[in-house]
Amino acid sequence: MKSIALAGNPNTGKTSLFNMLTKSYEYVGNWTGVTVEKKIGKLKSGDAELIDLPGIYSLNPLSKDEGISINYLMNESPSTIINIVDGSLLERNLNLTIQLLEYGKPLLIGLNMVDIAKSRGIRIDQKKLARLLGVPVVPIIARTGSGCDEILEQLGQSASSSTFQIDYGEIIEEAISEIDDRLDADLPYHHRWLAIQFLEGNHVVKDKLSAWIPEKDLNEMYNRTEKKIKDTGESHTLPSYIYKVRNERIKSIIGEAVYVESKS
Numbered sequence: 001m002k003s004i005a006l007a008g009n010p011n012t013g014k015t016s017l018f019n020m021l022t023k024s025y026e027y028v029g030n031w032t033g034v035t036v037e038k039k040i041g042k043l044k045s046g047d048a049e050l051i052d053l054p055g056i057y058s059l060n061p062l063s064k065d066e067g068i069s070i071n072y073l074m075n076e077s078p079s080t081i082i083n084i085v086d087g088s089l090l091e092r093n094l095n096l097t098i099q100l101l102e103y104g105k106p107l108l109i110g111l112n113m114v115d116i117a118k119s120r121g122i123r124i125d126q127k128k129l130a131r132l133l134g135v136p137v138v139p140i141i142a143r144t145g146s147g148c149d150e151i152l153e154q155l156g157q158s159a160s161s162s163t164f165q166i167d168y169g170e171i172i173e174e175a176i177s178e179i180d181d182r183l184d185a186d187l188p189y190h191h192r193w194l195a196i197q198f199l200e201g202n203h204v205v206k207d208k209l210s211a212w213i214p215e216k217d218l219n220e221m222y223n224r225t226e227k228k229i230k231d232t233g234e235s236h237t238l239p240s241y242i243y244k245v246r247n248e249r250i251k252s253i254i255g256e257a258v259y260v261e262s263k264s
């Protein structure tokens with residue numbers, strides 16, 4: 001059976017949407033090794049299961065709990081990801097969205113909390129956002145179920161992966177190519193995503209990569225790339241440099257697709 005994963009920041013409405021999209025629980029328990037609730041349900045439409053992943057701000061885990069989502073993405077193969085984002089906190093939410101886009105699987109954005117966004121004067125041009133990110137964006141209010149049928153409809157259509165890509169600059173792009181060159185073409189992961197996550201300091205991805213590239217080479221590559229960044233006069237570590245470049249792109253997306261009405 002096809003698996004669809006629900007991913008997003010904490011408190012964005014994942015569980016609310018999960019309940020709206022599923023007709024029955026298949027499984028409720030805990031993720032292995034942690035006391036974080038794991039829920040799997042049957043989708044109301046079609047033959048697929050929906051998995052409610054724990055809320056995270058980044059795929060780079062800082063704790064065991066936060067590691068669940070990245071481990072899931074490394075070890076399972078969801079056919080589609082529904083990324084639920086809080087429309088009233090879009091800028092903060094897009095950091096994870098971009099990492100999920102870079103993962104390279106078909107993705108659909110549930111733009112949630114549009115009622116709160118509206119009450120705060122935040123207007124999101126969802127068509128523009130969809131065009132800038134290269135994926136469908138469906139406005140929803142998960143608490144009331146508004147827009148959830150459109151999510152089901154979108155899931156029924158053939159999904160394709162986004163071609164969204166950030167140019168991280170010459171130094172990072174060189175490191176990405178170097179990693180790409182050393183990986184077999186038939187790995188079930190996007191090389192570019194693995195490389196970016198590794199350079200961002202994601203140790204789960206590094207562990208995986210070390211099956212194909214010796215750890216000492218990975219360390220050498222990482223240190224050499226970080227030194228090049230520092231030699232340009234940047235005070236950044238490698239992870240914070242990548243975060244900075246990504247954030248610049250997020251700011252430009254927000255600038256194009258979001259308007260805040262000033263209330264007088």
Ligand code: GDP
Nearest residue numbers: 010011012013014015016112113140141142143
């Ligand atoms: P999760 O942590 O991502 O699973 O989020 P939940 O589904 O538990 O939702 C967090 C809180 O936001 C709950 O109090 C929900 O009732 C509320 N919520 C979810 N979706 C919406 C929405 O679209 N609008 C509003 N106003 N509240 C929502």
Ligand code: K
Nearest residue numbers: 010011012015
């Ligand atoms: K919650």
Ligand code: MG
Nearest residue numbers: 011014015016
């Ligand atoms: Mg939840």
